[in-house]
Amino acid sequence: MSLDSEIDALTHNHVYLGKRHDENARRTLWVVLLTAVMMVAEIAAGIAFNSMALLADGFHMATHAGALGIAALAYRYAKRHATSGRYSFGTGKVGDLAGFASALVLGIVAIGIAWESVARLLDPSPVEFGEATIVAVVGLAVNIVSALLLGHGHDHGHDHAGHDHHHHERDNNMRSAYLHVIADALTSVLAIAALLGGRYLGWTWLDPAMGVAGAIVIALWSWSLMRDTASVLLDATDTELEAEIRTLVEGPGDAKILDLHVWRVGPAAHSAIVSVTGAARATIGERLRPVHEIEHLTIEIR
Structure with missing residues (x-):
């Protein structure tokens, strides 16, 4: 390619x-x-x-x-x-x-x-x-x-x-x-x-x-x-979706979310910025794959 x-x-x-x-x-x-x-x-x-x-x-x-x-x-x-x-x-x-x-x-x-x-x-x-x-x-x-x-x-x-x-x-x-x-x-x-x-x-x-x-x-x-x-x-956060993201990312116990922003960008689309420590970017991406509401995902590893 x-x-x-x-x-x-x-x-x-x-x-x-x-x-x-x-x-x-x-x-x-x-x-x-x-x-x-x-x-x-x-x-x-x-x-x-x-x-x-x-x-x-x-x-x-x-x-x-x-x-x-x-x-x-x-x-x-x-x-x-x-x-x-x-x-x-x-x-x-x-x-x-x-x-x-x-x-x-x-x-x-x-x-x-x-x-x-x-x-x-x-x-x-x-x-x-x-x-x-x-x-x-x-x-x-x-x-x-x-x-x-x-x-x-x-x-x-x-x-x-x-x-x-x-x-x-x-x-x-x-x-x-x-x-x-x-x-x-x-x-x-x-x-x-x-x-x-x-x-x-x-x-x-x-x-x-x-x-x-x-x-x-x-x-x-x-x-x-x-x-x-x-x-x-005003980009208010979606608390239900935010809680779901935290559960998926931190559930296994090897990662911690340091900063999280979730907001709506369309009738059925959300954007999210997830700042994480303790796990690789690919791992976090895989854990969040089932959350279809997130159309635009930014993962920051610290």
Whole structure:
């Protein structure tokens, strides 16, 4: 084997995109189209029928369309620049950046919806319940179809033979889109309940009250996604994977880990730097071979 061939065999790329990257990108585009159409219908109907619950659902769907648009762009950007040498560990975390941006915008929108809903509670105005209910039901149907489209690509887990670690391929870009649809479906249900209560029971206060409830749901979802994506963007360690590495390396008793860094570089890919004393590099590499989550491993012998 020539020197060039040996070098080629040892080099590797830094493409850490999820296995379902292309499929998830296509599903997201379909949901963007569905959502954009329904968003316009719900906002227009909310204004025409003077329903805060319907407007809240429509504006949430508007942010949902925007977030899905960001998700679609993130998939495209990550794929296009996956092999670029500009990014040390590839573009596997672009989706987490998009998810964080989406969560941040949703948090702001939740505050806006809550503010307007409280204002409607203090100063009620008439609502055309029948027409608004029909639009809300159609919106819920769109949410259900969108959830079915995105659900196939959401948070699939699998086990690896050879060790006990149960690893999930967590695509936070897809997760942001999926949770957005689920939260949107919930606000649609709240809107329908409010409109029916107002029409048949005379509870006009229920419409803005459900607007407040929807805002709280959106805010909670936003915080959850913001927390998880920020953790990835800040290279938080995977404690379960770190514990597994320590067990495999130090288990036989002839090696000691002096320094260990484990962080996520893609939906199903981690990078690790292991500083060890007491054993050879080849020995440590062999012990860590079963840990398939580690796509980029650096072993330092001291």
